[in-house]
Amino acid sequence: MTRLVIEPVTRVEGHGKVSILLDERNRVQQARLHIVEFRGFERFIQGRPFWEMPVVVQRLCGICPVSHHLAAAKAMDRIVGGERLTPTAEKMRRLMHYGQMFQSHSLHFFHLASPDLLFGFGADVGKRNVLGVAALHPELVRQGILMRKYGQEVIQATAGRKIHGTGAIPGGVNKNLSIAERDELLADVEQMVTWAQSALQLAKDYTLTNLELAQGFGDFDSNYLGLVRADGALDLYDGGIRAKDKAGVVLFDHLDNQRYRDVIAEEVRSWSYMKFPFLKALGPANGWYRVGPLARLNICSSIDTPLAEAARAEFVRISGGKPNNLTLAYHWARMIETVHAIEKVRLLLHDADLQGTDLVTSGERREEAVGIIEAPRGTLIHHYKVDRDDRVTMCNLIVSTTNNNEAMNRAVTSVARKYLSGVEITEGLLNHVEVAIRAYDPCLSCATHALGQMPLQIELFDAAGRLLHRMAKGMAAR
Template identity: 50%
Template structure:
């Protein structure tokens, strides 16, 4: 296992990784069948040392304009098509914003519980996919394994019981979502003011009969993770570790809540930056600014220096900014994870996988408690409309990958006039770039882009679980194209990995 091999100390590296020449650029392109493209650019300075590494995210940003003019009732259903990876999060964030615009101040207890069940079901499904299908090949098989073997199929061969559990845990999350929304996710779900369909009692009983097994399996996976980290704690703590602030939602009392809450931020050292910021006050503490290297505006913390105002969201941030998880077993596991820092904040990217499984356990426990409530199958699904209807609304929700922001403006006719969405991958862009820079500086040697280096880069990106198809390798078939060019753009060398894992190299004459 690669984690048992200690990192080479920085002092062992040569003073130069390449001769002193004008700046060169190394580009890693990943074809993206889902429609967006990920490309990593490594820039060397004039001395040949790594200057920076950057993940470029090319996305179609026309979706927000597409929502303009649509009636409030359509928005929760339409935004599900924005992301095939976490449609439920967009669905619920939009529904909560439409509640406000349509004049619903408070939901019925049953509608509130059904929305929470739906959201925590997606948490289980998404976290299971990431850990068992995407992270497990890296963690269990190691970087030394050939890329076309470092995959879910190989995990199933080497660890058949864990692979089976992963499939079933994922399916349980999917069944929770299906029970609330319908088989295709279009038959039901959230609508402005409540829910469109009740939960069938037989579905509640079926899910309740399965959830305890999911909890037991997740506890077993967490025990495995703890043992894995113990094999080489310095590696796991140091890989891709760059200290930075953390942001996420908590309840007003400080407990974790994935469905709603107030915004809290902690510094890289774990100290408070701000707290109890309501969704409508989001732009008082976070602003978006353009970057010279991208068409997308990126969020930054206000009132902090330009070099330190980036932050991270997601599982590793969430388990550190909250005061507790409200479920007993998950809180105990959170404390075991936090103890790895010995009183300091955790910033190593591989801790994301551990944090993600702590959250999966918490989500399963929350689902169990919801299913124990027979009122979950009640018929009081729609709230009473209030007289007051604001023209602007902001909703924030903790998607599996981090904080998701939906901000809308509407008119008196009940149609959207403006929309702005900030997704977790956008929040995490600077954090991912910082982690990539640390990994590349440690592992790039000379001018050769090896498969081992590509493996390290992929692991660093996947730890953040970005909404990019290029970050996944469920079957180990992740095509990559790697180019090394000089400052004038002349191609120095090229490496391509095909869909079946075959590697071809070319050097221009």
Template identity: 50%
Template sequence: NPDLALKAVNLRKYGQEIIHILGGRRIHPVFAVPGGVNKALTPEERDLILAGYHKALDTVKVGIQIMKGWAEANQEDINKFAVFPTGYLGMVKPGNTLELYDGDIRLIDAAGKQMELFDGRTYLDYIAEHVEDWSYLKFPYYKKMGFPQGVYRVGPLGRLNASDRMATPLADAELKVFKAINSGKPVENTLYYHYARLIEALYAVENVAVLLDDPDALSTDLLNTRHDYRGEGVGVIEAPRGTLWHHYFANENGQLERVNLIVATGNNNWAMSKAVDSVAKTYINGQVIREGLLNRVEAAVRAYDPCLSCSTHAVGQMPIVIEMVDSQGDLTQTISRNTD
């Protein structure tokens, strides 16, 4: 559908234009700096962003309807594709309203019961990391439950499961539809990450108008220049892929001496691994492995971490190798794509 593809590209273009206006460039923008930001938004720039608002909103609405239609037509696959219980973690503000930047961290269990609501700066009191010899990534988990019982998911599915409402009307109405999928309990289906992602896109576009209606959006009070370094700081936000912790230790000159990061990919490491395991067990039946399995494995990872799909391949190539071994560990078949 060329028209639909063009709509999607233009929606991304709208987001990139906002980044360009704020940060001077679309890739690696220079906007956020220690102590604030380096540029004020002008009234002309605000109006330019607002000019594209309604078109962007209409595009997201189209995307949501397409997702719903696809889900209805593919319900059987959705219900057997990497469906498993975990905890869910995301940032909220009072009333368990979805928050992306300045709130507390809410952790719920697989049944939807709140286990913790805490200041993200105290993350080390609640989150620990497990190490496996077969992965370069650590596996974060909820300390009180241990590993692997305390694993959780972050990102769009994690945030929507951990939230009770959204602060914009259209997204909040769509969240109610999402919550009804599993009768109010957490939605466990990996493929519903995409539906959750679209609901968040709807929220983001709606929030453009909310933020730009605030007079402070044009404020020229941009930067704290006191340089009163405190030695240690923790920042936590919701990145698109999930909850992100940065923990810095600095000397009296503001130079970093020690850093601890828990990024979204790490938070979802167990879930991505479990999703690949689940897909393999669902779709491998002792017969010859075919190309479709490669696509399904990639789809399992992409649901959690769409950036990995682009950052690990060249244009026109998406290399992947799958090896099947028997119960004795002996290699029985290899299937690959674009590995030359």
């Protein structure tokens, strides 16, 4: 098999690139998903004062800046010895995080996933997009827009602004939630709960109606990893690390965030700028894992909000209590989390602690800290070292999409094996590859969004490494 070199342009553009490698008999040997990963970020922040981190890290990504903001803030809490936040500070951050989860999952479901689910994977690309959905289901699209908008308003009220928010600071937050802000959010929250339940119903019905398709579409066993609360419940903001294997056996539980390196290592492969994390105890071949909504539903013991917990129980029943291994079940899991997030928002908006004035705490200064959060796409790890002059000297980030790297490659390989016919990339193959990748909601946006980019490119190589065919789709260069 020929070793491929990634074209420089791949690093620049915010698009995905898939290489399919055939063997001597023109069968799919392996498919590789190349995703832009931020490079040079460590260099960018080295030497900067640590208190800038929660704001500066938002430069990484325009899609989930709140997740980076909070993960960095959690690490900096420990740097200043302020990890035991005041009730107001922790609840403000949680509200911010649930707002982010709600808007991100809503955007993914309505804007990216619903066209696939409503029209089928093989539908004409001219129709299989959000505008196609809009033509047939205008109310659905309107709800998606307004759910996303609501989540952004929660972020603005808690982070201070939608872009480059400053709400979380080392040891706490810099604002509480005013009565006016609370009342404005309360005015629409019941509507949001109702719409989230409708979206959940749609995702569940789709999965159950198409279970046979889902069981043959990028389905494979894996390990699963994420944070859980002390009682094992789903906790998107904080908790110990739990991992389960394909049978649902707990591999380790309630591991202190600061010790993530005891259990996780990262493998470098020559063809990818993105690393491949794995569980040390199992090694790179067997230790890779999945994160994100599906993984979180698979590892948690319960959910502490009633609507989402009822949905989780049904979700678990489908796979007989074992981890659900279906790539397409990510959509259902994501909508369960959407309901959970808005239930938590509703609860918090009725909590008077949000109007508290004790916002910041501190304690014994440390020089190294880890902050981990469950971002919309999965577990996000921030690790920093800070010198005595308050300057950052080391930074290691493992983002959610990196944690799912091996899983996405396997999903693409599985789909390519099933849908590649001959030695030509067809529109059908490209569509199915897209759907498989999209289920993981990878963030391809750590790069830029400048006009003139191409979101997806697929290349087919023979056993000798010769390019047989190339196809690209998405926004044409303008």
